[in-house]
Amino acid sequence: MNTYPQFKRLNYFINKEFQGRYIFNYFLLAIIGSIVFIAVFSFFSSNTLSIVYDNYHLQIGLTPGLLFKKILSTQWLFVVFGGGIVAIVTLILTHRVAGPFYRFEKTLDEMLKGDISKKIILRKKDEGKELALKINTFNYMLQDKLSTMENFNAQIAVSSLHLKKALSDSELGVERFGPLLNEILDSQKNIQAMINSYTFTREKF
Template sequence: MSKKFKRRKYFIDPGIQGEYVTVVLIASITAVLITGGTIYFSIWSSILDNFSRPDAIAQLAPVFVTTNKVLLSRLLIGFGLLIFLSIFASHRIAGPLYRVHQEVEKVLGGDLSNDIHLRKNDTKRIVIFSRTLNKFIHLLKNEIMRERKIGEELSSLSERVGKEPSAVKEKLKEIASDINRSTREFKL
């Protein structure tokens, strides 16, 4: 029995994933600072207003320091967890995009032999996009195969040109018509 593929590298495209993590962090930090700051200052100002005696405030000072340390440590742990989760979540987008990019680079290099295959749990929009790219690659492949066939026919005709000029002329008209028909389908 073969081993199931296990992802080993979660940070594969620093550009996309860095942007994603940055947006998530900025949004989260802003929400935490506004909400948490409002609650924090409301509670502490209410406590300090009710304990206006200097000796009561002095007794609250250690509680204030301890509370701040606990809150700060929990915030740091929370932000660390948030960074980890956002990298993990961004990989669900960056991983398939990276794979599609690699396959498109192969196509640009002239390799039309592979389809783009993504995992079934990858981001649905990217899976749909890759299927559309596969259709395009198949269309391109078919056009290239047709052009190769035309090239072979032209080679064959060039050998017959002196022997059967009228038959060659008719076949050339047919090939030219076929090329014109297929190229009219494309907008340039």
């Protein structure tokens, strides 16, 4: 059973709320990291002097004051470009989670409607392959049991009809056992109706 065929999922932004939240959190983490870096650098260099040669001017002063603008401009470049890279990487990584979640949700919705014939198919690098395999295995087992129940139920119906015909032909208690046979046939029809409420593949696995 090949559960993970090779195919490409064209829509990378599957769950906008889920993926957007993670992208925002990682981007926010990058900003906080930059602020913390500036704060730590300023704290440890607050009592040091630096000499800066900038635009043909030589400047001497406290390190945080002289280098603050340079550090800030560098950090903003890091936040903008690094944040963009983080957003792209996060989108790709969350896509491997959001895609399977989407498939799980759709398959479970179909199962709640009685359709257990659907199979969860994930990509090779998707997360949740073990869960998908267990759900697929459960559906296969349930389909097999329903198919077996349907066969047994059909045999009960055939046997009941044969017995009813035999009693009718021999006139040996057809009036006595007829109602009981009718109850059996009614129960058989109810069982078949319950089985028919499910959509499944009627084949042996």
